[in-house]
Amino acid sequence: MKKMFVMAMISGCLSIPLVALAQPAGGGDLTFTPQNAPPVVFSHNKHLKEQGLKCSGCHYQFFQMAQGSYKMDMGKITKGEFCGRCHSGRVSFDVQDPQNCSRCHQ
Ligand code: HEC
Ligand code: HEC
Ligand code: HEC
Secondary structure, three states: OHHHHHHHHHHHHHHHHHHHHHOOOOOOEEEEOOOOOOOEEEEHHHHHHHOOOOHHHOEOOOEOOOOOOOOOOHHHHHOOOHHHHOOOOOOOOOOOOHHHHHHHEO
C-alpha cells in the first residue's frame, strides 16, 4: 500500500516537467482551411521558440489574439498583409515563390 503511494508520488512529480515541456507557446498550433488550397498550419512554437519573436512582434499590430479575427486571403498576403508582413523574402521566405507554397500549405 505504502509502496504504491510512493510510486504515485514519484510519477506525479515526474509528470510536472513533462507537462511544462508539452505546453504550447502562445496560441499553440493553428490550422487554417482555405477553400481552394491545402490547410495552412501556423505554429506559435516555431515562431516564438525557434525565431525568438515576442508576442508584440505580431499582436496586435498584424493579428488579434483570436483565430479567424481577420479574413486572410492570398491576395492580401502577397501584398504584404498578415503572414506577408514577414514572408516576403526579407524577414523570411517569400510567399510568391512557387517552391514555398508547401511550407505553409500542408
Ligand atoms: C509570428 C506571429 C505571432 C507571434 C509572434 C505570436 N502570435 Fe499569437 N497568433 C498569431 C496568429 C497568426 C494568430 C491567429 C490570428 C487570426 O486567425 O486572426 C494568433 C492567435 C493567437 C491566440 C488565439 C488562439 C486561438 O485559438 O484563437 C492566442 C491566445 C495567441 N495568439 C497568443 C500569443 C502569445 C501569448 C504570444 C507571445 C508569447 C503570441 N501569440 C505570439 C501570430 C503570432
Ligand atoms: C506564409 C504562408 C503561406 C505561403 C508561403 C503561401 N500561402 Fe497561400 N495561404 C496562406 C494563408 C494564411 C491563407 C488563408 C487561409 C485562410 O483561409 O484563412 C492562404 C490561402 C491560399 C489560397 C485560398 C484562396 C485565396 O486566394 O486565399 C490559395 C489558392 C493559396 N493560398 C495558394 C498559395 C500558393 C499557390 C502559394 C505559393 C505560390 C501559397 N499559397 C503560399 C498562407 C500561405
Ligand atoms: C513577424 C514576422 C512573421 C510573421 C507575421 C509570420 N511569420 Fe512565419 N516565420 C517567420 C520567421 C522569421 C520564420 C523562420 C525563418 C525562415 O524559415 O525563413 C518563419 C517560419 C515559418 C514557417 C516555417 C516553420 C518551420 O520551421 O517549419 C512557416 C510554415 C510559417 N512561418 C508560416 C507562417 C504563417 C502561416 C503566417 C501567418 C499566419 C506567418 N508565418 C507569419 C516570421 C513571421
